[in-house]
Amino acid sequence: MRIIQAAGWSGSGKTTLIQLLLERLRAEQVKAAVLKHHGKTAPLTLDQGKDTWNHRQAGAVETMVTGAGQSQWTAEAEVSLEEAVEFFYHRGVDMLLVEGWKHAHLPKIVLLPEHAEAPQWPDIVKIIRGSDMPVDELEEIMWKKSICFESWKNR
Secondary structure, three states: OEEEEEEEOOOOOHHHHHHHHHHHHHHOOOOEEEEEOOOOOOOOOOOOOOHHHHHHHHOOOEEEEEEOOEEEEEEOOOOOHHHHHHHHHHOOOOEEEEEOOOOOOOOEEEEEOOOOOOOOOOOEEEEEEOOOOOHHHHHHHHHHHOEEHHHHHOO
């Protein structure tokens, strides 16, 4: 599994970049996954009154619903970046796109407003300013600058 990260402030275009890369990966039949950090202090939400919400309210610390070719897992505790990456590795993912975790030691494409100063985050491989997303160039960077799971884990 290879890993690349999109980092930037809220509204910078991280999700747009990831969606563009996912479309390319799907066209190439690459098994891709996304790991997103919820950097806000507000809790993640579940639909009130639905089974998963009711199970959590009744005391379940973790829940999983699976069926119709899909699964969804919730947990009461935050999972570390390392645990989450390992999860995807064991699921057989080819490319993991990570959104958030600005200070993580992962090769990252940083999205910034046009005149913003470059941040001092580790492992920046490309800075994109403004709304210009050179998708062909970014796809090439994704493959050349991403890190393989084994190298990242043994760093």
